[in-house]
Amino acid sequence: MRAVIFCAALAALGMATPLAAAEVSIPVLVPITGFLSLEGTSQRNGAMLAIRNAPAGLNVRADVADTGTAPDVAVNALERALGRDAPTAIVASMLGTQVLAMLPIALEHKVPLLTVSGTASVTEKGNPYVFRFFPGDAITKVAHVRYAAEILKAKRLALIAQTTEYGQSGRAAIEAIAAKLGLEIVYEESVDVQLRDLSPVLGKVRAAKPDVLLLHLHAGPTALAIRQAAAMNLDIPIVAGSALHQPTTAALLEPAELRGVCAETNASPVSGGSPEMERFLQQYREQFKSEPDGYALGQYDGVMMALQAAAQGAATPAALTAALSSGTYRGLAMTYKSDGKGNMAHSAIIVCYDGRSRVPTVAKRYDDIDGVLAR
Amino acid sequence: MLQVLANGLALAAAYALVALGFVLVANAANAVNFAQGDLVMAGGFVAVALSRLWPVPGIVLLPAVLAVMAVLGLALSAIAYFPLRGRPATAIFVSTIAVGLMLENGANAIFGAEPQAGPPLLPGAAIALGPVSLSRQSIAVIVTAAVLILALEFLFARLRFGWRLRATAQDREMAASIGIDVTWMIAFSFALGAALGGAAGLLLANSFFVTPTDGINYMLKAYIAVVIGGWGSIRGAVAGALLIALFEVVYPSLPLLVPALPVSWLFTETTATIILYGVVLAVLLLRPRGLFGEAVLRRA
Numbered sequence: 001m002r003a004v005i006f007c008a009a010l011a012a013l014g015m016a017t018p019l020a021a022a023e024v025s026i027p028v029l030v031p032i033t034g035f036l037s038l039e040g041t042s043q044r045n046g047a048m049l050a051i052r053n054a055p056a057g058l059n060v061r062a063d064v065a066d067t068g069t070a071p072d073v074a075v076n077a078l079e080r081a082l083g084r085d086a087p088t089a090i091v092a093s094m095l096g097t098q099v100l101a102m103l104p105i106a107l108e109h110k111v112p113l114l115t116v117s118g119t120a121s122v123t124e125k126g127n128p129y130v131f132r133f134f135p136g137d138a139i140t141k142v143a144h145v146r147y148a149a150e151i152l153k154a155k156r157l158a159l160i161a162q163t164t165e166y167g168q169s170g171r172a173a174i175e176a177i178a179a180k181l182g183l184e185i186v187y188e189e190s191v192d193v194q195l196r197d198l199s200p201v202l203g204k205v206r207a208a209k210p211d212v213l214l215l216h217l218h219a220g221p222t223a224l225a226i227r228q229a230a231a232m233n234l235d236i237p238i239v240a241g242s243a244l245h246q247p248t249t250a251a252l253l254e255p256a257e258l259r260g261v262c263a264e265t266n267a268s269p270v271s272g273g274s275p276e277m278e279r280f281l282q283q284y285r286e287q288f289k290s291e292p293d294g295y296a297l298g299q300y301d302g303v304m305m306a307l308q309a310a311a312q313g314a315a316t317p318a319a320l321t322a323a324l325s326s327g328t329y330r331g332l333a334m335t336y337k338s339d340g341k342g343n344m345a346h347s348a349i350i351v352c353y354d355g356r357s358r359v360p361t362v363a364k365r366y367d368d369i370d371g372v373l374a375r
Numbered sequence: 376m377l378q379v380l381a382n383g384l385a386l387a388a389a390y391a392l393v394a395l396g397f398v399l400v401a402n403a404a405n406a407v408n409f410a411q412g413d414l415v416m417a418g419g420f421v422a423v424a425l426s427r428l429w430p431v432p433g434i435v436l437l438p439a440v441l442a443v444m445a446v447l448g449l450a451l452s453a454i455a456y457f458p459l460r461g462r463p464a465t466a467i468f469v470s471t472i473a474v475g476l477m478l479e480n481g482a483n484a485i486f487g488a489e490p491q492a493g494p495p496l497l498p499g500a501a502i503a504l505g506p507v508s509l510s511r512q513s514i515a516v517i518v519t520a521a522v523l524i525l526a527l528e529f530l531f532a533r534l535r536f537g538w539r540l541r542a543t544a545q546d547r548e549m550a551a552s553i554g555i556d557v558t559w560m561i562a563f564s565f566a567l568g569a570a571l572g573g574a575a576g577l578l579l580a581n582s583f584f585v586t587p588t589d590g591i592n593y594m595l596k597a598y599i600a601v602v603i604g605g606w607g608s609i610r611g612a613v614a615g616a617l618l619i620a621l622f623e624v625v626y627p628s629l630p631l632l633v634p635a636l637p638v639s640w641l642f643t644e645t646t647a648t649i650i651l652y653g654v655v656l657a658v659l660l661l662r663p664r665g666l667f668g669e670a671v672l673r674r675a
Contacts, residue, residue, distance in 0.1 A: 033480065035588050037488030163645065191644050194592045196583040199382050200627035201644065207631060220490040220584055227582075231501070231510055232378070248489040252584060 022315045025061040026051065026114075026303065027081035028091040029102075034069035035193060036095050038219060038248055039295050043116060045288045046299035047091045049280075052287070053304070055311035061085070067093045071101035078102050082109050089114055089306050089320055094134070094295065096122060096165045103127045112321045114306060116298040118242065120169040123342040131324050133302030133336060134295065135266050135345040135369075137173035141216075143348035143366040144239060144264040145177040148212040151350075151364060152237050158210035159188040160201055160225060162217050170216035170241065186210050193218055198225050202232055215240040223252040230257040239263065245351055247291035250358040259355025262363060266294040267333035268351045270359050276332055294333065298345065301331030305344075328373075339372040346372045378509055379628045385513040385582075387620030388520030392575035393593050394600035394612035395527065396568035402544035402607050403564030404456055406467040410475035411572055412594025414451075418444050418573025419493055419585030420482050426494035433496040433577055434519065440577045441570045448569025452562045475590055482587040493580025516578045523574055524613065527567075531609070540564060544607070599651070603658050605668020614666055622651040 028047045031040030044064055051060045065081065067074035074093050081087055082105070089112045092099050096119025103122075106113045106129040115122065116134035123132055148154040157178055161171035167190060178185055187208035189201050202225070205213055213236045215225055222243045229238060237260060243249055244263035247270055269281050269292040280300070284292040309323035324344075328337040336344040347367045351360035368374055393415050400408040421443050425436045455470040496515035530537035542550040543560035551557045575593070576585065596619055603618055604611025626647040630636045640646060658665060 033483055033488065033587075035586070037483065041488065189643050192648070194589075195623070195644055196579070197382050197386055197624050199379060200624060200631070203379065203628055203631045220586060223490065224583065252490055252492050 022057060022310060023059050023061070024054075024089075024307070024310045024315055025085050025087045026089050026091060026306070027084075027087050028062055028064045029067050029074060029077045029081060030064070030091065030093050031068060031095055031098070032064075032066040035218070036069060036093075038246065039094055039293075040067070042246070042293050042296040043091065043094055043299045045284065045290075045292070046296035047114075047303045049284060049287060049296075050300045050303035050307060053283075054307045058307060058311050058315075060307065062091075067095070067098055069095065069098075071097050074098035075101050075105065078105050082111065086317075087111055088310060088315060088317055091115070091299065091303060092130075093117070096169070099130070100125070103130060106130065109317075110321070111317045112306075112324060114299070114302045116295050116302065118170070119165055120173065121165075126341075128325065128342070129321060130342040131302065131338065131344055132342055133305075133331075133344050134298040135348050136343055137170050138343075139346055139366075139369045140242060140264050140266070140348045141170060141173035141177055142369050143350060143364075144214060144216075144241070145174055145181060145183065146366065147262065147264070147350045147364055148214060148237075148239050149181050149183055152212050152239070154183065154211035154237075156184050156186045156208075156210045156212075158205040158208055158213045158236070159185055160198075160205070160213070160215050160217065161188070161190045162221065163190045163192050164218070166218070167216055174214060174216065191217070191221065193221060195221065196224070198228050199232060202229055202234055206232070206234055206236065210236060212236065213238045215244075217241060217243060219243040219246055219249040220252075223249050226261055227253055227257055237262075239350070242266070242294060245360065246293040246295075247358070248293075250353070250360075253358070255353070255357050256355055258353035258358065260353070262350050262352040263360070264348055264350055266345060266348060267297045268294060268349065268360055268362060269297050269332075271351060271362055273362065274332075280332055297331075297333045301329070301333055301336060302344070304331065305329040305336060334367070335373055337373055339370065343372075346370050377504070378513075379624060379631070381509050381513040381517070383620045383624035385510075385516040385578075386624055387617040388517050388524075389575045389578045390593075390596050390600060390616035390619055391613045392520055392523060392571045392578070393597045394604070394616045395524065395609060396571035396575075397597040398601055398607065398609060398612045399540075399544075399564045399568040399571070401601070403540065403561045404452075404467075405547075406456060406464060407471070408451075408455075408565075408568065409468050409471040409594060410451060410455070410478065410590075411568065411597050412592065413475035413478040413590030414444065414447065414569045414572035415576040415579070415593040416482060416585060416587065416589045417447060417478050418576025419580035419589070420486055420491070420576070420587075421573060422493040422577040422580050423486065423491045423585065431494070432498055433494040433581065434515065436494060437519070437574065437577060440573050444573025444576075445566040445570040447573070448566040449562055451569060452565035456561070456565065457558075475594070479587045479590055486587070488587060490584035490586045491580070492584050493577060495581045496578065510582075512582050516582075519574075519578060523571065527571075527609070599655055601665070602655055603665055605665025608665065608667040611665050611667030618654070619651065622647045622654075626650070 030043040065077040092113035092115040094117040161167040240263040242265040245265035314320045314323040334347040350364040352363040397411045600615030604615030
C-alpha cells in the first residue's frame with residue numbers, strides 16, 4: 001500500500017514539475033551606428049521582437065552588439081559572441097561587406113547566420129551557414145524591372161545606382177533583367193552616397209527621355225533624388241529601391257513629393273493587410289516607439305523561423321542549420337524556403353504613394369519569382 | 376540651366392561658410408580643427424531640434440543657431456585646444472578628431488541614425504523669373520551666406536575687435552605684447568568658426584538633410600577649399616569652396632549646358648571628384664601656398 005502511494009506521489013510530482021525549457025542563444029550583431037544604422041536598428045528591433053514572442057518552451061538569450069560599418073568590427077563582434085557562449089544562431093549585419101567577412105568564421109564554427117542583407121554575393125560563396133531572409137537582387141530587381149515594363153509599359157529606362165557594393169550588385173541585376181526583357185537603358189550613372197546635389201544627374205536623365213527612372217540608392221540619397229526630381233518637375237515615373245519603403249525615408253519627404261512614386265520591397269508592414277500584420281505593427285510601435293519597415297519584418301520572420309525550429313527540437317547549431325536548409329516557414333511577409341544556397345525569400349512587392357500620405361499601398365505582388373517554393 | 380547654376384552657387388555659399396570657420400581657427404590658433412565638419416552637422420541638428428520646438432522658417436532660427444554653436448565652439452576650445460596648447464600640433468588635431476567623434480555619436484544617440492530634414496530658410500514655392508523658376512531655398516541660401524560673409528569682412532576690416540582678431544592671427548606674441556588678450560581672441564575664433572559651421576549646417580539641412588555621419592564629408596570639403604584657396608586666406612577659402620561646388624554641380628552638368636559635349640563617363644560625378652582631387656594634388660605640388668595664400672607656414 002505504501003509503495004502504491006509512493007509511486008502515485010512520484011507520478012504526481014513528475015506531472016507538477018514543468019519540462020526544462022530549451023536554452024537558445026542568438027546574439028544580434030548589427031550596425032547600430034554608421035551610415036547603415038537605420039537599417040541595422042530595424043534588424044535589431046525585428047530580432048528582439050521575435051525573441052520576445054518566442055514559442056513556449058524556449059529560453060532565449062540575445063546579446064546585441066554594434067558592428068558599425070567596418071568588416072573587421074563585425075568580425076570582432078562575431079568572434080566575441082562565439083567565444084562568450086555557444087550561440088545557436090547569429091543575427092548577422094545586413095551590410096554586405098560585413099556579412100562576407102563573417103562567412104568564413106561562421107563556416108569554421110558551423111553556426112548559422114540569419115541576415116537580411118540584399119547584396120547578391122552573400123549567398124554565392126558556397127557557404128551553407130548563411131540564411132538570407134530578405135529577397136536578394138535576383139528577386140527584388142525582377143519585380144523592380146517587371147513593374148516598370150508590365151505595369152508602367154516602359155521600353156526605355158534610366159538608372160541611378162549607388163557606388164557601394166549594394167548599389168553595384170543591384171545595378172548589375174537590373175541591367176541583366178532589362179536586357180532579358182528587351183528593355184533599353186538609355187541613361188545610367190552611379191553616384192557616391194555622400195553626394196548632395198543630384199540635379200546634374202537628374203538633368204541628364206531628363207535629357208535622355210526615358211519612360212521610367214529606376215533608383216537603386218540608400219535611404220538618404222533616395223529621398224534626395226525624389227525631392228530634387230519633384231523640385232525640377234522631372235515628370236518621369238520613378239520606381240525606387242527598397243530604401244524608400246522605410247517610413248523614416250518617406251518621412252523626409254512631403255506627401256506631394258511622393259505622388260506617383262513607387263518602390264520595390266519585401267514587405268510594407270505599415271500598409272497593414274492582415275490581422276497578424278496589424279498585431280505585429282501594434283507590438284512594434286509599442287515596444288520601439290517607431291514604425292517598422294521591411295527589414296525589421298524580414299529579420300522578425302527569420303528569427304521566428306529559427307525559434308520555431310528550435311522549439312521543435314532543433315536547438316543546436318547543426319540541427320538548426322539542417323532545419324533552416326530543408327524547412328518551409330510561413331512568415332508575416334511571405335513564405336520562406338531555402339533554394340539550397342541560403343536564399344530564403346523569393347517574393348517581392350511594389351508599393352506606391354498616392355501623394356496624399358506617406359503610407360504606401362501595395363500595388364503589385366510578385367510571389368515565388370524564382371520558383372523555389374513550387375519545387 | 377539657371378537652376379543648375381543657382382544650385383552650384385548655393386552649395387558654394389554653404390561650403391564657403393564651412394571653410395571660413397576652418398580658416399579662422401587655423402589662423403588664430405595655428406591648429407587644424409578636424410571637428411569643423413562635425414560642427415556643421417551639429418548646426419544642422421540644432422536647427423532640426425529648434426524647429427521642433429518652434430516651427431518657424433530657418434531664417435528666424437539662424438540667430439539662435441549661431442548663438443548655440445558659438446557656445447559649442449567655446450566648449451571645443453576649452454576641451455580640445457587650451458589644455459594641449461604648447462604641445463605638438465598633432466596633439467590638437469587628434470583631440471579635435473576625438474571631439475568630432477563625440478559630436479557624431481552624441482547626435483546619433485539623441486536624434487538617431489536616420490537623415491533628418493531641417494527647416495526651410497524661407498518656405499514657399501519656387502520663384503518665377505520669366506520662363507525660368509528658381510528654388511526659393513537656393514536663393515535664400517546664397518543671400519544668407521553672402522550676408523554672413525560680408526559681415527565677417529566688415530568685422531575684420533572695420534571693427535577694432537576684428538583688428539585684434541587679425542593681429543592675433545598674424546603674430547600672437549606681438550599681439551600679446553601690445554595688450555591684446557590672445558587667449559580670448561583664440562577662444563572667440565573657435566566660437567566664430569563654430570557659428571559659421573553651424574550656419575552652414577542650417578543652410579544645408581533642408582535641401583540635403585542631415586545625418587550624424589555627415590561630418591567627415593564637410594571636413595574634407597573645408598580642407599580641400601583651404602588647400603586650393605590658400606591657408607590663412609579668407610578670400611581663398613571662398614574661392615576654394617566655389618571651385619568644389621563647380622566640380623560637384625556644374626562640371627557634371629556640362630553636357631546639358633553645352634549640347635556639343637557628349638553625355639558620357641567623362642562628365643559624371645565620379646569623374647568630377649577624381650579631377651577635383653587631381654587639382655588638389657596639382658596645387659600642392661605647384662603652388663603649395665594655394666591660389667591666394669601667403670607663404671606656407673608649418674601646419675599640421
